[in-house]
Amino acid sequence: MNAEAPRPAIPFYRATTDECAVFEAAHRHRLPLLLKGPTGCGKTRFVEHMAARLGLPLFTVACHDDLSAADLIGRYLLRGGETEWMDGPLTRAVRAGGICYLDEVVEARKDVTVVLHPLTDDRRRLVVDRTGEELAAPASFMLVASYNPGYQSILKKLKPSTRQRFVSIGFTFPDPETETAVLVAETGLDPARAGGLVRLAGHIRKLSGMDLEEGVSTRLLVYAGTLIAGGMTVDRALETAIVAPLSDEPETQQALRDLAATVYG
Numbered sequence: 001m002n003a004e005a006p007r008p009a010i011p012f013y014r015a016t017t018d019e020c021a022v023f024e025a026a027h028r029h030r031l032p033l034l035l036k037g038p039t040g041c042g043k044t045r046f047v048e049h050m051a052a053r054l055g056l057p058l059f060t061v062a063c064h065d066d067l068s069a070a071d072l073i074g075r076y077l078l079r080g081g082e083t084e085w086m087d088g089p090l091t092r093a094v095r096a097g098g099i100c101y102l103d104e105v106v107e108a109r110k111d112v113t114v115v116l117h118p119l120t121d122d123r124r125r126l127v128v129d130r131t132g133e134e135l136a137a138p139a140s141f142m143l144v145a146s147y148n149p150g151y152q153s154i155l156k157k158l159k160p161s162t163r164q165r166f167v168s169i170g171f172t173f174p175d176p177e178t179e180t181a182v183l184v185a186e187t188g189l190d191p192a193r194a195g196g197l198v199r200l201a202g203h204i205r206k207l208s209g210m211d212l213e214e215g216v217s218t219r220l221l222v223y224a225g226t227l228i229a230g231g232m233t234v235d236r237a238l239e240t241a242i243v244a245p246l247s248d249e250p251e252t253q254q255a256l257r258d259l260a261a262t263v264y265g
Contacts, residue, residue: 010053013046019169023050032143032145034145040218044146056140062104063106063108069111072112073128074091097141099141119137176195180194187228193228194225200259220246238257238260243256
């Protein structure tokens with residue numbers, strides 16, 4: 001008898017409130033879920049964690065300006081002189097009974113939300129016009145979308161009629177203790193050095209909206225911590241993982257360096 005393949009490890013995620021319980025409840029009751037929060041605060045890692053925790057396949061779509069309904073559902077492709085239908089990630093997720101995660105859904109074209117509507121109400125249907133199929137989503141299927149409300153433009157705003165089709169969880173950056181624990185787990189840094197990065201992030205986030213479009217993300221802190229843990233000097237790690245990614249303006253970059261100097265002495 002062949003041994004069963006080991007189950008993949010669950011990606012690390014440190015809960016801040018009851019978001020894991022809300023996700024599980026939404027999945028159990030077959031409700032679509034919308035995650036709202038700033039860039040790099042852990043939304044995507046949260047979905048990866050929950051998909052692994054529930055033992056479901058995850059189909060992630062990074063939404064962008066050119067993403068169309070056909071990109072999600074599928075299209076006919078020419079292969080070896082013959083036309084062959086190829087399912088898109090949304091269709092594959094419905095067939096597999098997995099989770100389809102639309103990252104930054106507001107970046108997608110407007111025809112995408114129209115396709116989602118039958119999947120976000122009690123119909124739970126996906127219509128594949130090109131093949132004439134109408135797929136009923138199995139009980140395990142879940143639609144999850146995310147966006148950053150603070151980064152919307154007038155032209156890219158999630159319509160209330162779409163928002164109200166989802167239950168929603170608000171995300172923000174973790175509290176200092178939690179964020180420090182995340183850095184320790186993700187980078188291998190000791191708590192003291194991880195805490196220094198978190199203190200710096202706290203100061204930078206207070207500048208958000210004045211000199212910066214957005215505060216430093218937990219993701220960037222992980223990058224900086226990874227470089228430091230790998231032997232790079234603190235100054236160089238902060239320059240490449242925090243200062244340069246946050247701004248192209250020389251004056252703002254210098255202000256960030258000065259702020260780092262006050263934190264690290």
